[in-house]
Amino acid sequence: MARLPRFDASYALLIGVSEYQDHEFPEVPAAIHNLAGLRSLLAPADGGGFPREKCRMVANPRTGEGMRVAIKRAAESATDVLLLYYVGHGWKVDGDLYLASQSSSPDSIETTGLAYKTVRRLVRSSPAAVRIIVLDCCFSGVATGLLSGAGDLCLSEPEVAIPLDEKLPDEHADGVCVIASSGPNQPSQDSDGADHTAFTGHFLATLKAATQAGEVRDLAAVFDGTKAAMTSAELRHTPLIASMGGARRLALVKSLTAPDAPLSVAVPETAVVRNPEAAHDDDTAVAAPPNDDGPAKLMSWHTPVGSADIFDSALALRLLQQAMAIGGDDERAG
Numbered sequence: 001m002a003r004l005p006r007f008d009a010s011y012a013l014l015i016g017v018s019e020y021q022d023h024e025f026p027e028v029p030a031a032i033h034n035l036a037g038l039r040s041l042l043a044p045a046d047g048g049g050f051p052r053e054k055c056r057m058v059a060n061p062r063t064g065e066g067m068r069v070a071i072k073r074a075a076e077s078a079t080d081v082l083l084l085y086y087v088g089h090g091w092k093v094d095g096d097l098y099l100a101s102q103s104s105s106p107d108s109i110e111t112t113g114l115a116y117k118t119v120r121r122l123v124r125s126s127p128a129a130v131r132i133i134v135l136d137c138c139f140s141g142v143a144t145g146l147l148s149g150a151g152d153l154c155l156s157e158p159e160v161a162i163p164l165d166e167k168l169p170d171e172h173a174d175g176v177c178v179i180a181s182s183g184p185n186q187p188s189q190d191s192d193g194a195d196h197t198a199f200t201g202h203f204l205a206t207l208k209a210a211t212q213a214g215e216v217r218d219l220a221a222v223f224d225g226t227k228a229a230m231t232s233a234e235l236r237h238t239p240l241i242a243s244m245g246g247a248r249r250l251a252l253v254k255s256l257t258a259p260d261a262p263l264s265v266a267v268p269e270t271a272v273v274r275n276p277e278a279a280h281d282d283d284t285a286v287a288a289p290p291n292d293d294g295p296a297k298l299m300s301w302h303t304p305v306g307s308a309d310i311f312d313s314a315l316a317l318r319l320l321q322q323a324m325a326i327g328g329d330d331e332r333a334g
């Protein structure tokens with residue numbers, strides 16, 4: 001069964017490069033629309049899979065080092081789901097994939113871009129249980145080969161012969177998923193005829209269709225829908241997906257109409273001081289402040305086994321976010 005990212009422990013980093021200093025890399029104006037479209041679905045103002053303050057857009061990073069720092073910070077910030085998305089130019093050097101920055105050119109990409117192997121290392125270092133990488137760039141299929149044949153690895157195109165050289169990152173990891181807009185030797189189309197690149201345009205349309213239909217689709221279903229739409233559009237490239245563990249069962253966005261699943265939230269014992277003598281006949285535990293001149297009560301939290309008065313502001317905010325999936329609205333664009 002598909003599950004959503006844990007709201008208080010997940011982070012999405014969306015990187016898009018639309019402008020380049022070297023004319024050998026044409027501009028990709030749709031990249032900025034991609035970032036905005038994804039963020040509106042992943043972290044809507046009324047609450048979504050990711051808090052808005054943890055769904056960061058980085059537009060036109062000047063150097064590969066800038067991208068590396070942003071990815072490192074995002075990787076360190078997630079403990080449940082880490083999502084990394086990149087749109088821009090991809091380039092191959094001796095079979096290795098590089099992601100272009102604003103200052104990159106085909107001749108300098110090894111020093112001005114970011115090697116995918118570095119991206120992989122940063123993502124693997126994250127404490128996140130589920131790690132997802134979505135690449136919308138030429139030759140992005142190279143990245144789907146950098147998972148291991150151990151466990152339940154799934155490759156969407158078995159006939160693509162790519163060496164698999166890794167294991168599931170660590171014991172606490174639930175899964176890893178890499179989605180690429182094109183094969184290892186294919187370019188990626190930079191326009192879907194509207195505002196987005198070809199792959200991301202169909203990816204967004206598939207996500208929107210699911211939410212509007214009242215469905216919660218996991219990554220595998222979203223990928224299948226995206227691939228089918230791209231095939232129908234007779235594009236020159238085919239997306240790929242590679243995964244290990246339970247990553248494919250993750251849903252990125254919630255349904256607009258389906259009821260939310262009940263949340264199981266434990267109130268830490270340190271949040272309240274319980275007064276056994278104040279218990280009611282129905283075994284509802286009533287919390288009391290530590291002393292008469294203590295902090296003011298911020299909220300009462302009701303659970304199936306009782307209720308508690310909350311005095312700690314950080315805990316109150318966290319419980320509200322978990323219960324109502326409400327995140328911050330402030331924009332943090334890089």
